[in-house]
Amino acid sequence: MNKSLFTLSICLLTSVFPLKAHEEDSSLEEQMKILAKGTRQLSQQIDNPTSQQSSIDLIENLKKAVKVSESLEPRKTVSIPQSDRGKFLAQYHAEMEKLFDLFNKIEGELKGGNYAMAKILFASIKPMEKEGHKQFKED
Numbered sequence: 257m258n259k260s261l262f263t264l265s266i267c268l269l270t271s272v273f274p275l276k277a278h279e280e281d282s283s284l285e286e287q288m289k290i291l292a293k294g295t296r297q298l299s300q301q302i303d304n305p306t307s308q309q310s311s312i313d314l315i316e317n318l319k320k321a322v323k324v325s326e327s328l329e330p331r332k333t334v335s336i337p338q339s340d341r342g343k344f345l346a347q348y349h350a351e352m353e354k355l356f357d358l359f360n361k362i363e364g365e366l367k368g369g370n371y372a373m374a375k376i377l378f379a380s381i382k383p384m385e386k387e388g389h390k391q392f393k394e395d
């Protein structure tokens with residue numbers, strides 16, 4: 257293949273595929289996996305003062321994952337009747353905002369060195385996850 261034909265092929269390929277690659281990268285499942293991995297790690301270090309900065313960094317990452325999740329739609333959305341979809345998505349956004357606020361509170365406690373309180377607040381993530389999945393995950 258000559259050089260300009262090669263360059264043209266690359267240009268065509270990158271103009272056709274980036275959207276798809278982006279969609280795959282930002283799928284809700286991907287974000288949920290980030291949440292699962294990060295919260296698992298946090299559960300092991302949240303009350304450890306020597307991990308303070310690492311825990312804060314982890315939470316910053318989790319807050320980003322929540323914001324990206326909020327911008328995506330659960331797969332279940334398409335099975336919700338059109339007339340109820342707006343309400344379904346508004347509830348989904350509200351639940352994600354609650355999770356974001358909770359991470360913010362936990363981060364604040366960590367910054368203040370209140371590890372015991374951070375741990376207590378951390379315990380309320382699990383019920384929130386359960387509720388979120390019951391309402392918004394496909395069966």
Ligand code: HEM
Nearest residue numbers: 284285288291292330331332351352355384385388392393
């Ligand atoms: C820190 C809390 C959470 C964790 C650790 C978590 C974790 C997960 C995991 C591991 C999956 C399966 C991903 C896969 O196997 O591909 C998942 C899926 C899902 N989660 Fe969460 N989750 C959390 C909170 C939430 C909340 C609050 C909501 C809703 C407001 C939610 C909505 C969903 C939905 C809708 C799916 C299915 C994906 C889809 O429909 O596209 N999750 N989550």
